[in-house]
Amino acid sequence: MSIRVGLFDSGVGGLTVFKRVAKLYPHFSFIYLADTARIPYGSKNLNEIRKIAKEIVSWFNMQNIDVLLVACNTTNSIALDIINNNLNIPVYGLIESVSLMVEDDRIGVLATPSTVKSNAYTKAILDFNPKAFVIEQPCPGFVSNIEVDYINVDKLRTLAIEYLTPLLKAEVESIILGCSHYPLIIPLLSELIPSKVNLIDPAVALSFKLESFLGAKIIDPNKREYLTNSKFYVTSDPDKFAIRSKNWLNICPEVELVSLRNKACVS
Ligand code: DGL
Secondary structure (H helix, E strand, O other), X not given: OOOEEEEEEOOOOOHHHHHHHHHHOOOOEEXXXXXXXXXXXXXXXXXXXXXXXXHHHHHHHOXXXXXXXXXXXXXXXXXHHHXXXXXXXXXXXXXXXXXXXXXXXXXXXXXXXXXXXXXHHHHHHHHHOOOOEEEEEEOXXXXXXXXXXXXXXXXXXXXXXXXXXXXXXXXXXXXEEOOOOHHHHHHHHHHHOXXXXXXXXXXXXXXXXXXXXXXXXXXXXXXXXXXXXXXXXXXXXXXXXXXXXXXXXXXXXXXXXXXXXXXXXXX
């Protein structure tokens, strides 16, 4: 029987995790939930994120999945305990996965304001490497400028320069993309940093970590095969999500509208 892999994010950002993992395991089924009705998560407070996490877990509890990937750093940083405590299946987060694999000592993190406020990246990195110097930079403007039908590169470039400057001044050796939306603008970010600075997408580390559970990878010979076993759900505007996904998946997926609210919540 095929393994059913669940993933969620507030929007299209988690597609960076989906693509990375689903391409390696095209023979499994993927269930992607985007809580588009409540995007952005990154400006929400701790209580709101934890409440949302409970609703997401309730929904996934009805989807018969075998493993859940938290494709959202904001939820990962603030509510991983809720997710772990209320699902009886393995749960994989981005923050724990990447923190184990960063080799440099001077590390910058770009993330949403809520993720930065949680300090989760700094704690996770220092747990593994107490010598590390970590600087976290909130990027409040990125998600709203990535979640659009047409990307305005000039606007994103101006924001990226502002957010990268403190990290480059601090002479970081690696920059972790601590929000799953940010790998979508890697080409732009790469233009703005010296080539000796490593840009790290935590989804790569997550896909390595997953091998112990999902087994050997299969490299998808037909680049799109992985999409045929995938289902996409949103909490608002399925058409908008489908159109935006096309920018990143190259096809318009079929997207179904679901409601996460008014369900009996887990405690
Ligand atoms: N992509 C998510 C993250 O990794 C959430 C972004 C948002 O909704 O602000 O943090």
